[in-house]
Amino acid sequence: MSGNEAVARAVWDAGTRVAAAYPGTPATEILEYLSLYPDLYAEWSVNEKVSLEVAIGASLAGARGFCAMKHVGLNVAADALMTQTLAGVVGGLVIAVADDVGFSSSQNEQDSRYWGRFAHLPVLEPADSQEAYEMTRAAFALSEQYNTPVLLRLTTRVCHVKCLVSVGERQVVRAADQFTKDPGRWVMVPANAKRHVPEMLARDKALAAAVETSPLNRLEAGSNPRLGFVTSGPAYMHVREAFPDAPVLKLGFSHPVPLGLVRQLADQVEALVVVEETEPLMETEIKAAGIAAHGKDILPAAGELPPHILRRGLAALLGQQPVAADVGQRPALEVFPRPPTMCVACPHLGVYYTLSQLRNVNISGDIGCYTLGAGHPWNALDTCISMGASMGIALGLDKGRGPGDENKKVVAVIGDSTFLHMGMQGLLDIAYNRGNVTVLLLDNRAVGMTGGQENPGSGRDIYGQPAPRVDFAKLVEALGIDKERIHMVDPYQLPVLFKTLREETKRPGPSVIITDRPCVLIDHYQKQQPYEVDEAACTGCGNCVEVGCPAIHVTRRDKAIKPSGKEVELAFVKIETAACTGCDLCVQTCAPKAIRHAVPTFPVSIN
Template sequence: MAPASSLIPAPAQSRLFMSGNDAVSRAVWEAGVRVAAAYPGTPSTEMLEVLSTYPDIYTEWSINEKVSLEVALGASMAGSRAFCAMKHVGLNVAADALMTLTLTGINGGLVIAVADDVGLSSSQNEQDSRNWGRFAHIPVFEPADSQEAYAMTLAAFELSERFQAPVLLRLTTRICHVKGLVVVGERQERPVSGFTKDAARWVMVPGNAGKRLPLMFEREKAMAQAAAESPLNVVEDGSDRRVGFVASGPAALHVREAFPDAPLFKLGFSYPVPIERIREFAAGVERVVVAEEVDPLLELELKAAGIAVVGKEILPRIGELAPHVLRPAVAGLLGETLPASAAPLAAPLPVFPRPPTMCVACPHLGVYYTLSQVKNITISGDIGCYTLGAGQPWNALDTCISMGASMGMALGLDKGRSPAEKDRKIVAVIGDSTFMHMGMQGLLDIVYNKGNVTVLLLDNRAVGMTGGQDNPGNGRDIHGEETVRVDFPALVKALGVREERVHVVNPYELPTLFKRLREETKIPEPSVIITNQPCVLVKDYHKQQPFMVEEDKCTGCGNCVEVGCPAIHVTRRAKVVKPNGREVDLSFVRIETAACTGCGLCVQPCAPTAIVPAPKAASVHVLKQH
């Protein structure tokens, strides 16, 4: 049986060097999709960014993942092929719609690409989206490289229309961002059938939904037969039959690299599980190891079917199953000692730690510098660039759970405080995109339930953490074209915050920001402080003349260091003893003038006024911070 990577379109037109995200986007376009929607989220973001450059397809940044799935479903109901993409935690947000559309089914083919962040490169948790296949009774495809990502996307649309069900295309960071050669074809236009009114199918009141349940289970049974016969599931033979492996996605490639002579059952169409084919494979080897990232879903299902397998007894439940993880685990299973040539390489030399930080002149710097100066405060945080406020030198974030959680958690911190904390100030920090994604409901809840919470709404006119994508806060769509721009002061007033308690502040003006924060936290009712300066990496930001330090004036007070700007470098530290006997640490600094954009944050707390504008000749080139 041919491996999945050989499932290329005919006639082949060209070979391109593509990431998995690129390859999925190309296949979506070629499949004749007419509507694609997403909310940015690493590692899935590039799929919609790439799709937005293709003709003949409507693309949008949706306000959140649930809306993106609903847009795609609506297009599918209208008879068009549709696509949406999200990271793993985004599918949690979209689950409400997902769990019902599995009952209604679809009309035009619908593929949902979900990117799991195995190894926690840029996420607050590590979850296995394969669970949704079982939970929602929908098929799951798992590519292992860019070519397979392309081929399986095309196959997913065909399967979706064959069974009138959405197909989950499960990717991981390694697939999304690693590049390889992909053989591609051209776009095939698809007829659009139009929307057919059928309340018994599309209106999911309990009476209608109950009648669709048996149809869903019948469909799942038919899909199981399709998985058993699918060419996406392949047996790769091997001469060393002491251990055979069952794996999918990148884990299958790790197995092949670590054990090139071992038999491998490589799953591409991984749910429903082709139980009998795996049972037949297991009969031909002495032992079977299930290598899956990250939950033991397949392992438990095979054990329940009476197939003797080994999995998480020897393999970790976190992170990628790279060869250096697989080899010692399997050697232990076989009672062997790894030869020196196969042992892990020596530990790398220690590298100077580089904790994540905000960009030079980031408008959030002033916010966290100010928060770090306020005493007796609890700060409820959220997901975005501003999550970095939890780190040095600010240490000004106390919670961070999920998108929009700062609002509800702040209210809970207020209502659940102990009598000893009655005077503690509760502040919620949230970005503009996160506020629109899932924070508006939380603010309404604070207002409705009379919470004593001060909200810092950081409007930097971009989805900053995922690459500065446009959103309703800056009034540009995915193509950069002008559209309606959200009026945040009007919006929060419409949610019930009193006009006197809504303030717009320039976050580079530290005295004003500090004054507003101090005043609003004293008021026992909901208030919102909106900062209004753009992300330094988007076109709305305009740099100014940079600054420098006059070294002979620098007293080492270190106030500028506490701002946290990475353009400020400590050149020398010293200790002095004051006349009162107190020992003081001094930090003498310089400013990387080429990186400085002239925001002036560091100038304001400088006690000896040692920070001055740099000569223009010294600021010809300004580095973009990433």
């Protein structure tokens, strides 16, 4: 199992009744796997805050509740989290948060262990899939024992790497018959909330004692006492590989830090090294307790800490020459560059091709496949901060414009799922404050960036069953946009898209252009007859290349002199017919009409 699979199995084996999440790499697959298990309710929530609130509600009803998200999602859910840590739980409540150490697919690399300190929560850190299974089950028991939500901190390495996993029997957990009304506990007005602070502080002390004897923490002896390591999560695997003979304090229950165990290790070794990804949280707390230790003074403060990085960082401490590379490590291969790009026939291609043709415009972007519009050949995105931020940033660009920007148009680009996640409030703000902003709402009926998951705009739930589908035009109108300024446009019809966008950006006030074509990777998409290039008719104008479709390949470049004497570059192309889906975008850009339907070829069967 992968770590995500193992967590899902453990959630089911723990007798959990309710699980919720919003898709986000590297945590997405946890809920996908959970939806395959019987006797458990699973849902794609509209955002991470709602997913946590659903799990909290299940806990208050006496059932075990679970939610999963990536690291930036916990920022969204923090409001509910910070209150529930005071109120506590009834049924076990576990929050799996997956940190993207190394920036594999995220805009930042935050360390979610901070939330354990900030919210006074226990933090469990599995190092592999087996531990992900065991610690998930342990987290539910811990939650109920200490009346607290529990944070299960994963990383990309744990989520996606597989190993053999031994699983147990499913636990039968009887939920309470009904929700027990207790306003003094569940209605968190100030007078009630502050009464729970002493309970939270007492829990902190109990947890600090529990970590010293927890079986999730272990002190491993070593034959070489020169260095001792305190580590957690997948960093433990790297330490063991790089320094197999060293004593190691392996922390699975990493917050609160078991300072007694740390002192015990420190007394056995010449130097103590704290290896953690990514922030020096344990290092700071260990030093604050008066224990001498090395950490980020010799190790990188960002990214993963694989064995060759550890050996290099510790060489000086061991009196060795700096290690340039692992012995026997293969040299880096010369690989043809493959920058990320959109899919063949992606409905966003026409949008960014059109935006790239506009002049005098500032474009605020958002989180999704369409973030790739910042790249070549479109270069049609100026900002991208966080989910839903395109709305507020566009309004700020409008209201904050100076003399150099007074004539510039402002466009915001956002996808359907992102709009429902966090964009609606921003559009409401644009409408309410009469922002001079044109919004491109790209509806592709899926959470395309994370693999095509369902959302309230797709018309199906996580089980593939029909569900109410949001009418974006009505929703946008309800948020305050004038009906005459709302347009439904086919993103494959470039002239209509260009005309609508040009006209709306010229008019003052807010407007919304909704594109409506399904993601090419979901079953709603219908492939058409593919195209090919008539090489004899191709003039090398290169217009089709500017669409950015990966099915179009430049076969030859040349130069020519125009009658005006200006030198121009030519790009002769071919279309990978097997990949082409017949979307027609390139045909609309081809001046010499050199792109035509490919002649169908059929396999010949020989009897």
